[in-house]
Amino acid sequence: MKVVGFVGSPREGSNTGIMVEEILNGASEAGAETELLNLSKMNIAPCKACMHCKENNGECGTKDDMQIAYSKIREADAFILGSPVYMWQMSAQAKLFTDRLFANFKTGFEEKYGQKDMALVFSQNNPDENMFKEYFYYTRNMFDFLGYNVVDMLTSTENSIPGEVKNKKEVMGRARKIGRELAKG
Numbered sequence: 570m571k572v573v574g575f576v577g578s579p580r581e582g583s584n585t586g587i588m589v590e591e592i593l594n595g596a597s598e599a600g601a602e603t604e605l606l607n608l609s610k611m612n613i614a615p616c617k618a619c620m621h622c623k624e625n626n627g628e629c630g631t632k633d634d635m636q637i638a639y640s641k642i643r644e645a646d647a648f649i650l651g652s653p654v655y656m657w658q659m660s661a662q663a664k665l666f667t668d669r670l671f672a673n674f675k676t677g678f679e680e681k682y683g684q685k686d687m688a689l690v691f692s693q694n695n696p697d698e699n700m701f702k703e704y705f706y707y708t709r710n711m712f713d714f715l716g717y718n719v720v721d722m723l724t725s726t727e728n729s730i731p732g733e734v735k736n737k738k739e740v741m742g743r744a745r746k747i748g749r750e751l752a753k754g
């Protein structure tokens with residue numbers, strides 16, 4: 570059982586990263602092998618819509634660090650995508666990654682590598698937990714539509730300073746629980 574986490578925040582000690590890491594800790598506690606990758610440290614180009622993937626059984630024609638992400642996802646049983654809320658949406662780093670998952674869409678991915686479980690993580694500064702709820706569910710539905718099984722979603726408000734979320738016991742507890750759930754498969 571392998572679980573891989575992708576973090577779409579560019580900040581050192583990011584709240585998003587802490588939440589993703591805590592999910593991985595929960596998964597590891599339950600026996601999973603885990604790995605965390607920071608998307609902002611990876612060289613991931615935008616999707617070029619070249620359709621190479623559709624003509625080549627899901628192989629993306631752009632040979633950058635997304636190739637690492639593709640292989641990590643293929644090998645994993647579950648993955649996590651975490652992002653800060655930037656302008657009411659996911660960060661650009663997370664969006665580049667998401668667009669590039671087009672290569673796994675309708676190219677026989679599930680048949681070859683199995684359906685992957687997934688968890689989504691969002692960190693925001695706005696104190697209203699309902700403010701971006703529609704966007705979070707919209708994103709969740711999109712990943713379900715893409716063929717992933719979104720098991721759970723973790724969101725946290727009022728995180729302006731890196732590391733703040735560590736003091737939010739309820740959020741950290743939920744993160745661990747999601748990790749244990751992902752590790753069950």
Ligand SMILES: Cc1cc2nc3c(=O)[nH]c(=O)nc-3n(C[C@H](O)[C@H](O)[C@H](O)COP(=O)(O)O)c2cc1C
Binds near residue numbers: 578580585652656657
């Ligand atoms: C470019 C930018 C746009 C942002 N837009 C929003 C926003 O629309 N709503 C919000 O609540 N917070 C917004 N924020 C604040 C971050 O979402 C918030 O600080 C988040 O917890 C950062 O996560 P991190 O610690 O993982 O980087 C924005 C921050 C930046 C830098």
